Amino acid sequence: MSQPVAFGEYNELVYRVYVWENGSLLDLHEAGNAPFDSQGYLPMSDGVGLRKMRAYCIRTTRDMAKEHHSAYGGVERRPVEQDEGENISIA
Numbered sequence: 001m002s003q004p005v006a007f008g009e010y011n012e013l014v015y016r017v018y019v020w021e022n023g024s025l026l027d028l029h030e031a032g033n034a035p036f037d038s039q040g041y042l043p044m045s046d047g048v049g050l051r052k053m054r055a056y057c058i059r060t061t062r063d064m065a066k067e068h069h070s071a072y073g074g075v076e077r078r079p080v081e082q083d084e085g086e087n088i089s090i091a
């Protein structure tokens with residue numbers, strides 16, 4: 001049995017943190033780019049910006065790694081999916 005690993009991905013609209021162990025997803029956290037509502041999503045021009053999304057993703061990934069006694073696997077930027085912006089709800 002291997003140690004769980006927490007890793008994150010982010011872009012201008014959303015960040016996600018995954019905790020995996022032996023090919024099974026143990027936990028998933030997703031947050032949007034709205035400044036005062038992490039469950040809200042705004043157009044990229046109105047959100048907190050890429051730099052803040054990266055910082056939030058790193059902090060949350062580290063926190064979840066600690067919570068699950070897992071390895072910190074880092075974070076990476078991923079492109080905004082073509083339809084990702086179509087499904088945002090204005091916070």
